[in-house]
Amino acid sequence: MSESNFEDFVRQHRQNFEEAGPPPGVWAELEQQLAPGKKRKVIQLMGRHWLKAAAVLVLMVNSVMIYQFIQMKKAQHLTNVSPEMQEAKMYYTAQIEQRLETIKRYPDALLGLDSMARKELELRNETYQVLETELIQNPGNERIKAAMVRYYQLKLDLLDKILEELREKQPVSQKQSDYEREI
Amino acid sequence: MQASANNLNNTTITDHLVSRCKKGDVHAFRELYNAYSGAMYNICLRMTGNTADAEDTLQEAFMQIFRNIERLENAGSVTAWIKRIVVNHCLSHLRRKKVYFEEVDNIDIEEDNAIVDEDNFAWTVAAIKEAIHVLPPGYRTVLNLYIFEEYSHKEIANMLDISESTVKTQYMRAKDKVRQIIKQKNVIR
Structure with missing residues (x-):
């Protein structure tokens, strides 16, 4: 076939039609684009597993909310709300528990109190819990603080009176020796 | 082996x-x-x-x-x-770039009826490259896809969304144009 035919000529000189390759800048640009491509791949993967991603996100949000709730509850503790009341509480608690221990050493018959009255003598009865909750919700309320102190003092007075009566009926020393003998 | x-x-x-x-x-x-x-x-x-x-x-x-x-x-x-x-x-x-690949009936082509005797036509690489470079983009595309990229007329028709006969016609006309350009510019000695 003659070389003068257009198609034949092009095919036979095909390589001579080729130019040099692209300048280096083309690859440099591509290389730069390939770096954010990694990020894109992560987004694509997230898209493919969107349900799992959403579930993980919900769990994470829940965890954060539960943590914050616990932190809030901790912050609401009496120690954080009113340090001076916590101090008063510790003092009166020690005093009241000491008296209650002494009272418990006397026989029930001598004490002459039914179970309801005994419950009232306990340190953290319903009245006390109401006052403490009120103080946590209203940390700066002086009336509540005063009421709590008054509560402690009344309880102490009451316990002292009971103890006084008990001692009159049966001195503590004798009771203690009986108790020790039982052990 | x-x-x-x-x-x-x-x-x-x-x-x-x-x-x-x-x-x-x-x-x-x-x-x-x-x-x-x-x-x-x-x-x-x-x-x-x-x-x-x-x-x-x-x-x-x-x-x-x-x-x-x-x-x-x-x-x-x-x-x-x-x-x-x-x-x-x-x-x-x-x-x-607004290059459209239209059916042959819709395009106005300046015909050159001069018949070139291919057997006596001394092609050169430089002349063909120069001529293809100045071809209208539509012609250049069809000619390139067929002669250099070696796609069939049918494949080119599918790529450009035109009929196969239009591709054949456009290719023939593109080739004629190349010859005319070379002749006009007197690139061929």
Whole structure:
């Protein structure tokens, strides 16, 4: 076939039609684009597993909310709300528990109190819990603080009176020796 | 026997390279680019007609190649696959430049009835390149796809969304134009 035919000529000189390759800048640009491509791949993967991603996100949000709730509850503790009341509480608690221990050493018959009255003598009865909750919700309320102190003092007075009566009926020393003998 | 062993070896290398590319290995991307960028840049250069557009088109095409290589099922067809992506990007570029590939009936062609005796026509590479460069983009596209990229008339018709007969006619007319341009510019001595 003659070389003068257009198609034949092009095919036979095909390589001579080729130019040099692209300048280096083309690859440099591509290389730069390939770096954010990694990020894109992560987004694509997230898209493919969107349900799992959403579930993980919900769990994470829940965890954060539960943590914050616990932190809030901790912050609401009496120690954080009113340090001076916590101090008063510790003092009166020690005093009241000491008296209650002494009272418990006397026989029930001598004490002459039914179970309801005994419950009232306990340190953290319903009245006390109401006052403490009120103080946590209203940390700066002086009336509540005063009421709590008054509560402690009344309880102490009451316990002292009971103890006084008990001692009159049966001195503590004798009771203690009986108790020790039982052990 | 030696040739088939070389082919087998090349196939293994290509399979391995494609496999690395699918894993997102940037070094493999570089190797793939080095292997194909020369030939693909020439396609872009012929189709767009200038270096700036050729570089942009090549870059866009390779970015698509890297992003979509995981979809390539048969590593053995990687050359045809890459070439097709590059050609598609070139065609998109031409469409953005408002180059339309219309049916023959709708285009007005200045006919040159002068019959050129091909057997006595002394073609040269430089003259053909220069003539193709100044062809109208529509003609240039059909001629390039057929003679240089070696697509069939049917394949070109599908790519340009025109009939096969229109492709054949446009190719013949493009070839005539090349001859006319060479003749007019007196490039052929």
